[in-house]
Structures are given as structure tokens and as C-alpha cells.
Amino acid sequence: MDTLAQAKEFFLAGVAHFEAGRFDVADRQFTAALALAPGRASILVNLGATRLKLGRFEEAAELLGDALRQEPGDAQAWGHRATALAELGRHQHALESIDRAIDINPAQGAAWTLRGTLLREMGRPAPAAAAYRRALECGADPQLTAYYLAALDGNDTPEAPPPGYVETLFDTYADGFEEHLLQVLHYRAPDVLAARLRGMGRVFAQAVDLGCGTGLCGPLLRPMAIALQGVDLSANMVRQAQARGAYDSVVQADAQQFLRDARQRFDLVVAADVFIYVGALEGVFEAAAAALVPQGVFCFSVEKHTPDGFALRTSLRYAHSASYLAELAARNGFAVTAREEHPIREDQGRPIAGLYYWLTRR
Numbered sequence: 001m002d003t004l005a006q007a008k009e010f011f012l013a014g015v016a017h018f019e020a021g022r023f024d025v026a027d028r029q030f031t032a033a034l035a036l037a038p039g040r041a042s043i044l045v046n047l048g049a050t051r052l053k054l055g056r057f058e059e060a061a062e063l064l065g066d067a068l069r070q071e072p073g074d075a076q077a078w079g080h081r082a083t084a085l086a087e088l089g090r091h092q093h094a095l096e097s098i099d100r101a102i103d104i105n106p107a108q109g110a111a112w113t114l115r116g117t118l119l120r121e122m123g124r125p126a127p128a129a130a131a132y133r134r135a136l137e138c139g140a141d142p143q144l145t146a147y148y149l150a151a152l153d154g155n156d157t158p159e160a161p162p163p164g165y166v167e168t169l170f171d172t173y174a175d176g177f178e179e180h181l182l183q184v185l186h187y188r189a190p191d192v193l194a195a196r197l198r199g200m201g202r203v204f205a206q207a208v209d210l211g212c213g214t215g216l217c218g219p220l221l222r223p224m225a226i227a228l229q230g231v232d233l234s235a236n237m238v239r240q241a242q243a244r245g246a247y248d249s250v251v252q253a254d255a256q257q258f259l260r261d262a263r264q265r266f267d268l269v270v271a272a273d274v275f276i277y278v279g280a281l282e283g284v285f286e287a288a289a290a291a292l293v294p295q296g297v298f299c300f301s302v303e304k305h306t307p308d309g310f311a312l313r314t315s316l317r318y319a320h321s322a323s324y325l326a327e328l329a330a331r332n333g334f335a336v337t338a339r340e341e342h343p344i345r346e347d348q349g350r351p352i353a354g355l356y357y358w359l360t361r362r
Contacts, residue, residue, distance in 0.1 A: 007036035011043055018046065023053045041070040045077045052084050075104035079111050086114070091122050109140035116148060120314055125152045128214065151312045154179040158312060159280035166277045170213070170234035187216075187345045189272040189301040192356050194220035196267070196338055204297070205267040209247070210255040211274030214300050218246025221270065231258045259287035267293050271300035273344065276317040279310060282329055289332040292361040298334060301344055304353040315347060322355060334359035 014029030024154035030047040037043060038169050063083040068074060078101035085094035096117045099110045116131035129152050143162040150158055181187055194217065197320035205226045209217045212230035214237060221228055230241045230250035241250045251258070255274060268308050275281055288298045305311050322339070329336055336360045344354025 003036050007033045007043070009034065011046070014046060014050070016238070017052055018053075022030060023050055025049045027054060036112055039066070041067045041074070045071075045074065045080070048077070048084070049080050052080055052087075055087075057084045057087040061088065072100075073104055074103045074113070075108065078104065078110070079114065082111075082114055082118075086118060086121075087151055087194070091092065091118050094118055107138050109135045109138035112138055113140050113145065113148075113221045120148070120152060125314065128152060147312075148316070151314050151316050153177055156280070157310065158228050161279070161316075167233045167235075170232070170276075171236045171321070179187055187273070189343070189344055189354065189356070190217040190220055192340065193217070193270060193299050193301060193358075194224075196340075196356075196358055197221075197224060197297070202267075202297075204266075206264055207268035207270070208258075208262075209229065210258070210269065210271040211277075212241050214244055215241035215244035217248075217270055217272050218244055221268075222246045225268065227274070231255055256284050256287045259291040261282075262291050264292045265296070267296045269296070269298045269340045271298075273301050275300060275302050275320060279312065279318045281310070281325075283300070283322065285328045285332045285334075289334065289361060294361055296361045297337070298359040298361065299357060301354050304341065304355045320355070325355065325357060329357075329359050333362045335362055 010029045010033035014026045016022075017026035017029060027047070027050045029052055030043055034040065034047060044063050044067035047061045047130060048067065050064060051060035052196045061081055061084040064077050064084065067077050068081065072079065078097050082094045082097035082101065085097060095115065097114050098111055098118065102115065105111070105283065107270060112131050112135035115126045116135060119128035119131060129149060132148050136142060141162075144165065147158055147162050147165070150156060172177050202224065206227050206246060207221055207225035208229045208231060209221060210231050212218065212232050215230060218228065218230060218241065228247050230238075230247040231253050232238050232241065232250070233252065235252050238250050239254045241247060255271065259269070269292060275284070278284060302325070303313070303317060303319035305321040308321050308323050310318055310320045310324055326336065337360045340356040342354055342356060343351035345352050
């Protein structure tokens with residue numbers, strides 16, 4: 001078999017593995033193909049797309065740039081490069097790339113959606129909204145696009161994200177999530193919540209960490225809990241939390257539904273930075289009250305919303321007001337043991353105000 005035929009075999013194998021979601025294997029196949037056919041644009045594009053899936057954004061952008069120097073009319077490659085550059089925080093360059101993709105093929109709903117997202121994150125709401133509306137015309141997901149538009153105009157705040165949004169979001173970002181959260185966003189909710197729990201001097205017989213993510217709360221809660229469960233919507237997050245080894249069990253489930261379905265009752269329910277992806281909290285408070293024993297503790301953090309109620313921000317995260325949370329606590333039989341205000345994380349270098357609550361079920 002000649003060299004080009006071997007390269008084609010590796011390439012086709014890479015495509016098959018990519019389509020099956022086996023990105024590590026696909027990467028090896030495309031790399032082998034490129035070694036046999038250096039500089040081949042089709043291989044560079046596919047290897048770049050694979051590195052994008054693997055979170056290797058700098059390498060992806062470079063590979064896709066190499067491909068586009070040979071094939072500047074490849075709209076898909078421009079779109080992939082825009083995504084890689086966006087992940088690297090190079091929004092202006094990403095916008096230029098996605099505009100090239102749209103110039104080549106203006107009927108791509110995904111490209112218009114990415115354009116809207118870039119403009120939204122760059123603080124340009126009017127052109128962002130126009131891009132999202134164009135995405136709708138090109139067949140983009142109507143529920144998801146309506147959610148994006150609601151975050152921009154502030155009207156008719158949806159009570160929750162579209163079905164599947166949060167699960168898909170965190171399945172996609174699970175691998176690099178923790179490092180980004182701690183090192184870039186300076187996230188500290190688990191430490192703040194755990195510090196006051198330690199000060200209570202209690203040992204909790206049954207504790208649950210809702211929306212546990214990669215398990216950052218686990219090691220902090222473990223010394224205070226006889227039995228500790230983790231719950232998360234994302235299968236990839238669940239796998240990482242299990243690997244941390246701090247939980248007795250970790251299950252994939254919706255937080256509210258988990259509380260409703262739980263056979264045991266809990267002494268401690270923790271929700272660190274979970275409600276930014278929930279919106280209306282009436283159902284969660286009702287479920288937590290029903291799942292907790294008397295004198296059980298419900299602690300959580302939210303982004304602070306100054307007016308009453310809750311709002312969907314342009315960041316696509318929800319923020320909740322102190323008055324809204326106080327009303328829900330009283331309605332569901334909770335006493336506010338403590339409330340603190342601290343930054344919850346940073347967003348583009350700016351601290352985001354947070355509210356932290358420790359409630360006790362009467």
C-alpha cells in the first residue's frame with residue numbers, strides 16, 4: 001500500500017472515531033494521517049476539529065489556520081477556528097473568523113448563533129440580538145435561541161433554561177471546568193459555605209451535594225458527614241466527582257427531582273453555585289424542605305440580584321434577590337441561620353456579587 005493510501009485509511013478511521021465520540025482515538029488516527037500526508041488541508045481541518053473537542057484550543061486554532069491558508073473557502077473550518085479563538089478569549093479574532101464563515105455560507109444557523117454569542121460576550125447586545133434572530137431564520141434551535149434573546153432584552157425572564165441546556169453545557173466543559181473555575185474565575189463558594197458549616201460543630205448523618213460538578217465541595221463536606229452523596233445532571237461531571245473519592249455515591253439526576261424521589265431524609269443539603277442555572281426556585285425549596293429532617297440545614301449560594309425576584313443575565317446565568325429568597329425560606333418553614341455577601345466568582349476580571357445562605361428547617 002502506498003503512502004497516500006495509508007494516509008487515507010488513517011483519515012477514514014479518524015472520521016469514524018470522531019463521529020462515534022472517541023476523540024482521543026480520532027486524534028491519533030488524524031495525526032498518523034498527517035505524518036504521511038503533511039499539510040493536507042482536509043486532515044488539518046479534521047485534526048483541528050478533534051483538538052477543539054479535546055479542549056486543546058491553541059493547537060486547534062493553529063491547525064485550522066494552516067488549513068485555511070490553503071483552502072480559504074472552507075466555511076466549516078472558519079467556524080471551528082472561531083470557536084477555538086472564542087474559547088481562548090480572543091473574541092475579536094473569533095468574530096472575524098465567524099464572519100468569514102457567514103460570508104461563504106450565510107445560511108448556517110450555528111454560525112449566526114456563535115456570532116450572537118460573541119457579540120453578547122463583548123457587550124454589544126443590539127447586534128447580538130440581530131444575529132440570534134438571523135440564526136432563528138436559518139433553523140437554529142428555537143427554544144435555545146429564545147433563551148439567548150431573553151438574556152439580552154430582560155423581558156419575560158424564563159423560569160428555567162431549555163431542556164438539556166445545562167447537561168450539554170457541562171458535559172462539554174467538564175474536562176477543563178475545575179481549572180477554569182478556580183484559576184480564572186477565582187471561584188470560592190464551596191469554601192465559604194463549608195467554613196460556616198464547620199463552625200456549627202455538627203456531624204451530619206445524611207448529606208447531599210446538589211449540582212456537585214467535579215466534586216469541589218466533597219473534600220470539604222466529608223469530615224462533617226457520615227454519609228455523603230453527590231448529584232449532578234452531567235454524566236461527565238459525575239465521572240469526575242466519583243474519581244475524586246470524597247462521596248459515598250454520585251448519581252446523575254436533576255437536583256429537584258432527586259430530592260423529591262429520595263427515600264431517605266437528609267440532615268444537610270448543599271447547593272453551591274447551582275441556582276444560577278435554575279431560575280425559579282419555588283420547586284427546589286419545596287423539595288428541600290420535604291427532604292430535610294427537622295433542624296436539617298439547607299445552604300446555598302446565588303448571584304445577587306438587586307431588584308425583587310430573579311433575572312436572567314447576559315452571562316446566561318440567573319441572579320436572585322435577597323427578598324425573593326427570604327420569602328421562599330419563610331413559606332417553606334426555614335429559619336435563616338446566617339446570610340453573607342461575598343464575591344462568588346469573577347467574570348471578565350470583575351467580581352460578581354454573591355449571596356450565601358444557611359437555612360435551618362423548623
